[in-house]
Structures are given as C-alpha cells and as structure tokens.
Amino acid sequence: MIHIAEKHNCCGCSACASVCPRGCISMKADSEGFLYPEADAQTCIDCGLCEKVCNELHPFTRSEPLKVLAAVNRDEAVRMKSSSGGIFHLLAQRTIEEGGVVFGARFDSDWQVLIDYADTMEGVKAFMGSKYVQARIADSYKDARRFLSEGRKVLFSGTPCQIAGLHQFLRREYANLLTVDIVCHGTPSPKVWGLYLEEKRKGGKVIRDVVFRDKSCSWKDYNISFTLDDGTSLRTERTEYWKDLYMKAFVGDVTLRPSCYACKAKDCSSRSDLTLADFWGIRTIFPGMDDDKGTSLLIIHSAKGEEALDYSKFDCKETSYGLLRPLNPSCFQPSAEPAKREWFFANLEKKSLSKLLSKSMRPTFVQRLRRLASGVYHRIKKVLS
Ligand SMILES: Cc1cc2nc3c(=O)[nH]c(=O)nc-3n(C[C@H](O)[C@H](O)[C@H](O)COP(=O)(O)OP(=O)(O)OC[C@H]3O[C@@H](n4cnc5c(N)ncnc54)[C@H](O)[C@@H]3O)c2cc1C
Ligand code: SF4
Ligand code: SF4
Ligand code: SF4
Structure with missing residues (x-):
C-alpha cells in the first residue's frame, strides 16, 4: 500500500489512485493545498499495484533527443493565443482531424485547473495557454486508457511528471498514443x-x-x-x-510543490514523444525568429513525435540540445527551494x-x-x- 514518507517524493501524478483495483486511494489536499494519495487500509487487498506504478519509486531513464527546433506556428492568431509559438495547437488540430481525442489542462468553474479531454477544436481552445497552477489529473488517465483501447488516437499533454505518471499507469506501449510535455520549472499550489x-x-x-x-x-x-x-x-x-x-x-x-525542488522528470526523462517550452534567448541564437510574439522550443524525442509534426504549418530552425543549458536551465535541473x-x-x-x-x-x-x-x-x- 502506498505511503508517503517524504513529500518531496510525491509529484501528485495520481497514477496510484487511478490504478488501484479496489478504488481505495483518494487524492486529498494537504495544508499547503497539494494533493497526496491516502489509502484506506480496510479495503486494501495488498496487491502492490500502487507501488508498482509510482513514478517516484522507480528510476527515471534519460533519453537523447532526436532533434531540437525553434518553431513558430504560421497562424498568427493562434500563436497570439498560445504561451509560446503555438505548437500545441498544431498537434491538437491534427489529432482531431484524424478522429482522435486531446487531453490538456483547462480551468474548471472555480478557475482551478484540471486535465480533461476534448474531441473538437472548440473543446481544445480551453487547453490553450499555460495555467500556472498544479492541474489535478482527476479521471484522465483512466479516460485515456479507455480511448486507447477503443483504437482512437490520443494526444495527452501535461507536465513531465504527469506524462511519466501516465506511462507508468498504462504499463504498456500504445501505437495510437502521442504524449507531449512542457519544460516545467514547477507548479504552484x-x-x-x-x-x-x-x-x-x-x-x-x-x-x-x-x-x-x-x-x-x-x-x-x-x-x-x-x-x-x-x-x-x-x-x-x-x-x-x-x-x-x-x-x-x-x-x-516560493509557491511550488515540494517535489518540484527534487524533480526527477528533468533532462528528457519523462518518456514523452515531444517537449514544448518557451525558446528563451532566441534573440542570441536566431535573431530573425524573434518578433516578441512567442517562439517555441520543440524537442523531438521519438520517431512517433517526428511523424506527428506537419512541417508545412510552422517555421523552424534546428539547433542543438547542449546550447539550451544556459538559456533554459529548467530543462535540466530542478528549481532551488x-x-x-x-x-x-x-x-x-x-x-x-x-x-x-x-x-x-x-x-x-x-x-x-x-x-x-x-x-x-x-x-x-x-x-x-
Ligand atoms: C506550470 C508550467 C510551468 C512552465 N515552466 C516553464 C519553464 O520553466 N520554462 C519554459 O520554457 N516553459 C515553461 N512552461 C511551458 C510554456 O509556458 C508553454 O506552455 C509551452 O511553451 C507550450 O506553449 P505553446 O505555445 O506550444 O502552446 P500553449 O497553447 O501555450 O500550451 C498549452 C499546453 O500547456 C498545457 N498546460 C497548460 N497549463 C498546464 C498545467 N497547469 N499543467 C499541465 N499542463 C498544462 C496544456 O495542456 C497544453 O498542452 C511551463 C508551463 C506550465 C503550465
Ligand atoms: S496495494 Fe492494491 S489495493 Fe492496496 S491501495 Fe495499493 S493498489 Fe489499492
Ligand atoms: S503514484 Fe504519483 S501520486 Fe501516487 S504516490 Fe507515486 S508520485 Fe505520488
Ligand atoms: S517541476 Fe514540474 S514535472 Fe517536476 S515535479 Fe514539479 S510539476 Fe512535476
């Protein structure tokens, strides 16, 4: 049965609660407002699944990125509504056109943030733009597994720990799943x-x-x-x-989750197919791509990620991963507490x-x-x- 001895070791991904066959784990907010699992010992059958899927109990494996791009969506209106270069919207659009389902972070009726799904571009609008608050996973891992089993394409977006949590929860590869995370320096309470x-x-x-x-x-x-x-x-x-x-x-x-100061999902280790971020320092590398309207950093980790990109819809230039170290330190190391x-x-x-x-x-x-x-x-x- 899952037990959190040290809060820095739980990113709140909810994989444990989502996988429990008896539904005996609930995610409860602590005094800081972050969600942690609480298991009911009375109903637990000691199957050990929650520990098996827990992100933090298993080592993360780093992968070498295939390609690193500076990228901007050619649709200026979309780019202006997006936080950086509007690349997420392109991925979502392609998924919807192919009859798939997109998962992303949206506000609820109280302006708190959760991960939800949409299968229309109207629904995807709510996922556009960064929300600087920790998003709750709710039932999204289970919903994603259901769509994947039905054979529908799924684009799942979230923080690196949420993507790592999804992979742990699913415990198998799906050809119809594409995952995209963001470079994340932390999520506030x-x-x-x-x-x-x-x-x-x-x-x-x-x-x-x-x-x-x-x-x-x-x-x-x-x-x-x-x-x-x-x-x-x-x-x-x-x-x-x-x-x-x-x-x-x-x-x-100041307001980040304790696990963000010990984040294990850094440096290409979340198992996402693609990573998106702000291309800070674009002026020093490609001044011609800096119009102060937003440029994305796009890291491609897998062949599936590469295939998901329609290069006719965005402008890009290739650079190297090593060059990012001084420009975007959050890619590589956790924030200091x-x-x-x-x-x-x-x-x-x-x-x-x-x-x-x-x-x-x-x-x-x-x-x-x-x-x-x-x-x-x-x-x-x-x-x-
Ligand atoms: C909490 C947080 C911290 C970040 N920290 C950095 C950083 O340190 N350095 C950096 O370069 N970039 C950071 N980013 C990423 C950056 O702000 C952009 O989200 C990213 O570049 C994608 O931009 P876009 O223009 O392609 O699409 P957009 O439309 O802006 O991206 C929206 C995407 O972000 C996801 N998203 C939004 N809010 C959340 C949330 N609360 N939880 C999970 N997923 C969310 C949506 O699901 C969607 O996939 C952070 C984003 C978030 C949400
Ligand atoms: S050990 Fe099994 S039944 Fe018990 S809390 Fe974990 S997943 Fe649920
Ligand atoms: S699976 Fe996720 S939410 Fe559950 S204990 Fe591990 S890190 Fe925390
Ligand atoms: S920094 Fe981001 S990815 Fe790392 S634990 Fe915090 S929320 Fe998760």
Missing part, C-alpha cells in the same frame, strides 16, 4: 491560487476570464490578465508578470496573502548585502577602467 482569486473577487466581483500569458504587449514581458465583472461592466486588468505578486512568487519558486518557502506556507491563512507574498519575495539581509557589495564592486571597476 492550488490553495494559494484560490486565496489569490478571493482577493480578486473582493467587492463582489465575478471573474470572467484569466490569461496567464497575455501577449498583447509582449511575449517576454507578458502580462497576467483578469477580466472582472462588477455587476455593471466588464474590466480587464493587465499586470506585467514581474509586478504581479502571484506571478512573482511563482517565478521566484527558497529559504522563505517554509515560512510562507506556515503562515498561509494566518496573514493576508498579499502581505505574505510580498514579504516572501523581499530579499534577505544576506542577499541585500551581496547586492550592495556587487553594486559597489561594479562602480569601482567602472571608475578604474
């Missing part, structure tokens, strides 16, 4: 997101839309935008990501979220001292040169 939404709803406002990567001004300096209804009118609030407290804490790694994370979660709900977020992002005394010393050093260097 649904509870923190919920508290943040409560602040947005103050004064009785109703949230009508949330866009984490509003590119209307810029891709690199993207805005997070909320469309709020105060009963008389709709207003869209856009804030640059580095001015928004929720986004600052996400980018600063900030010193203030523990303090932040220990005080969640005890203080106002805004105060907590801004305090947790304030540099420590040592960090301030280091910055001061570095400033003085650079000024002296400038004067002497």
